[in-house]
Amino acid sequence: MPIPFILLLLLLSFLVWRRRSMAKYLVTCAFLLLLFLSSQLSVNTLVRPLESVYPINSTTITGACFVMVLGSAHSDIQGATAVQSLSTVALARLTEGIRQLNLGQECQLIVSGWGGELTHISHAEMMANAAIELGVGKHRIIQFPLARDTLEEAQYLQPTLDQVSxxxxxxxxxxxxxxTIFAAKGLYADAAPTDFIGRADFGWRLSADNLVASQRAIHEYIGRLWLWLKTLS
Known part of the structure; x- marks a missing residue:
């Protein structure tokens, strides 16, 4: 999202190049925005407030429970294992899900995600296959292969829980x-965050990693705004 917006500003500056002051203003805004989003300042301002809400969870699980791993993405790579086919985000989520699974004795792993239009199998199936490759028993895995987003993942989970934590x-x-989405459905989870991207760095250093982190944070803020607007309608 930030890069397309920056490109849009540059395109607009080209379209109004006859109005030099306006064109210079748009180019300056694009440059400053790129500078900010690529800096450590953007990570401190946008990413860390989101990542600091819930701490890493290493509490032992007692009794029956489910570990719900939200979907991300994968690719159909010829000859690759399921683990190798997962995106970086998906692999981080799955490995944390397995770690949480091992904190209890009677837990089941839930994986979700549809296949989209670019892959031959659902993301849930790919995650399940990867979990099996990493040592999780097939009988301990539940799949939601039709869930397309977080809202649908919560909807599919509702009838499965039956008062189980x-x-x-x-x-x-x-x-x-x-x-927030799960709570709106009456599902109150014990959070187990992973895939932390707000790394400490020198304030003056610019990097593409910071730009990617900023993009993910902006996506979340827009998503939260959309949720808020839906509650008003």
Whole structure:
């Protein structure tokens, strides 16, 4: 999202180049925005407030429970294992889900996500296959292969719980919005965030990693705004 917006500003500056003051203003805004989003300042301002809401969860689980791992993305790579086919985000979520699973004795792993239009199998199936490759028994895995987003993941989970406690695993930036969505459905999870991207660095250093982190944070803020607007309608 930030890059398309910056490109839009540059395009607008080209379209109004005859109005030099306006064109210079748009180019300056694009440059300053790119500078900010690529800096450590953007991570401190946008990313860390999201990631600091819920701490890492290493509490032992007693009794029956579910560990719900929210979906991300994967690719159909010929000859690759399921683990190798997962995106970086999906792999981070799955490994944390397995870690949470091992904190209890009677837990089941829930994986979700549809296949979209670019893959041959659902994301839930790919995550399940990867979990099996990483040592999780097939009988301990539940799949929601039709869920397309966090809202649908919460909807599919509702009839499965039956008063059993569950832990919710997703990226730390996504966790506040995910917890809000699940709570709106009457599902109160024990948060287990992972995939922390707000790394400490020198304030003057610019990097593409900061730009990616800023993009993910902006996506979450827009998602939270959309949720708020839906509650008003």
């Amino acid at each position: 569950f832990r919710l695993v997703t990226s730390a930036t996504h966790m506040p919005r995910a917890m």
